[in-house]
Amino acid sequence: MIDLNDLRARPDAYKKAAKDKNITIDIDALLKLDDERKALIPGIEHARSLQNEANKLIPTLKGDEKQEQLKELKAKSLELKALEAELKNVEEPWKEMQLMLPSIPLDRVPVGKDDSENVEVFKWGDPSTALRVPADAAKDHITLGENLDMLDFKRAATVGGSRSYYLKGEGARLQQALMRYTMDHLHSKGWTLFCPPLMANFEAFMGTGFFPGADQNNIYSLDDGLYLIGTSEVTVCSYHRDEILKEEDLPKRYAGYSACFRREAGSYGKDTKGLYRVHQFEKVEQVVLCKADQEEAMKMFEEIRQNAEEVLQALKLPYRIIDVCTGDMGKGKVFMQDIETWMPSRGSYGETHSCSYLGDFQARRLNMRYEESGSGGAPVARRYVHTLNNTCIASPRILIPIMEIYQNADGSITVPEVLRPYMGGLERIEK
CATH class of the missing domain: 3.30.930.10 (Bira Bifunctional Protein; Domain 2)
Known part of the structure; x- marks a missing residue:
């Protein structure tokens, strides 16, 4: 496993390392998954925050107001589950691909096929x-x-x-x-x-x-x-x-x-x-x-x-x-x-x-x-x-x-x- 910040900073170096080490991995696809994951996380964190606030508020309410908040909470919960499922679909291949990333060899390492x-x-x-x-x-x-x-x-x-x-x-x-x-x-x-x-x-x-x-x-x-x-x-x-x-x-x-x-x-x-x-x-x-x-x-x-x-x-x-x-x-x-x-x-x-x-x-x-x-x-x-x-x-x-x-x-x-x-x-x- 390598430093993802380093991968983002110099993807071409990792592409060369993969080629030189005869490792098949689509680094562009991994970086795309990485971008998708980063884009999803703020929305999930916001949805969780709203859900937590609603959970605290509902016990203090009564009657119609409480029922209305319960409906909103259910909708927020469904929205959060959908976002989390989307994140899971992104994170699973994201994690799997990371495990196949190569380290970058030192400059003194001879390049060769076998x-x-x-x-x-x-x-x-x-x-x-x-x-x-x-x-x-x-x-x-x-x-x-x-x-x-x-x-x-x-x-x-x-x-x-x-x-x-x-x-x-x-x-x-x-x-x-x-x-x-x-x-x-x-x-x-x-x-x-x-x-x-x-x-x-x-x-x-x-x-x-x-x-x-x-x-x-x-x-x-x-x-x-x-x-x-x-x-x-x-x-x-x-x-x-x-x-x-x-x-x-x-x-x-x-x-x-x-x-x-x-x-x-x-x-x-x-x-x-x-x-x-x-x-x-x-x-x-x-x-x-x-x-x-x-x-x-x-x-x-x-x-x-x-x-x-x-x-x-x-x-x-x-x-x-x-x-x-x-x-x-x-x-x-x-x-x-x-x-x-x-x-x-x-x-x-x-x-x-x-x-x-x-x-x-x-x-x-x-x-x-x-x-x-x-x-x-x-x-x-x-x-x-x-x-x-x-x-x-x-x-x-x-x-x-x-x-x-x-x-x-x-x-x-x-x-x-x-x-x-x-x-x-x-x-x-x-x-």
Whole structure:
């Protein structure tokens, strides 16, 4: 959701944002509804005022005078109901269309139609020297995992269908080590850790921008008005819904650890084997609430992306950073970068992390504000916070580069040094 005053002031900028983000919305039609709504409201308020005055007057009257006023009151009531019905017919599409309005991307965001036009801006590590075995002798994570009894896809398919998996033995321990290492990494920096709800209502998904829209197709719906989260961003960001925070308490640095669930609608036939595209995974998500200051927000963006980079560097996994183009970033984001990690079996980088700045898009939907203080410390205004989020680690996808890059010639896997304390000092996974 965006500031309607800003939309009225520069509609062409929002038209361009919608076009660049591949979002279909008739902004002129929305502005027409907005004008109609504004024109109706004074008449409704006047009719309500007259009705209230009549309600106060009638008890003081008697006889014919009272009957006459009752007739007038009935007529005014019918007039008010007609105006309110007209307003409702205008407000319903007015509200629905607002939910589809895009944020305006920063000027530095590349304009492009889809992920093929994302732009690489940084690389760390050398994929050509990452493997510990000759490339022609390297096994993929599926073969490695099954040989070492870390993965079982066949049994998982009989239980959970396609894109299901069992992590077992050292595979399960390796994933838990990753999660614990990442949470300890963030905790050491002062981040507040969350184990948030795995289910959320429509309002939380709408508030974080996932509903309505194409993202809704990837969410599992339950029978009682709740939905399984595809990221803890939904429930952690909603933590302060309808609250007014203090400026001195910002920024809020939160990290949510949770299981996540995605239907992967629209990905039929893509990455059907292995751990790359699955329906269930675990993730540590960073969520930031900060002041409505773009410069400060972009500093927070660098901080949360750096936190994720530090995890990858500690794991010694080659990766690259890309600026996500307008057609791939979604309606609420004003700036977005992905981190892609080198995956030998794919012969390419694969997306493992995402980092987003959304301005006040989510805060307006969730009604999260803060009191801005004046020179004397007294509150002078209430403003919407700005929000950011970042994947600090997500598994099992990240197990692909770990298992493949750390494989040895004998089929064993060396445990990354930073994870060994979380696996009882284990140095190597072997038969």
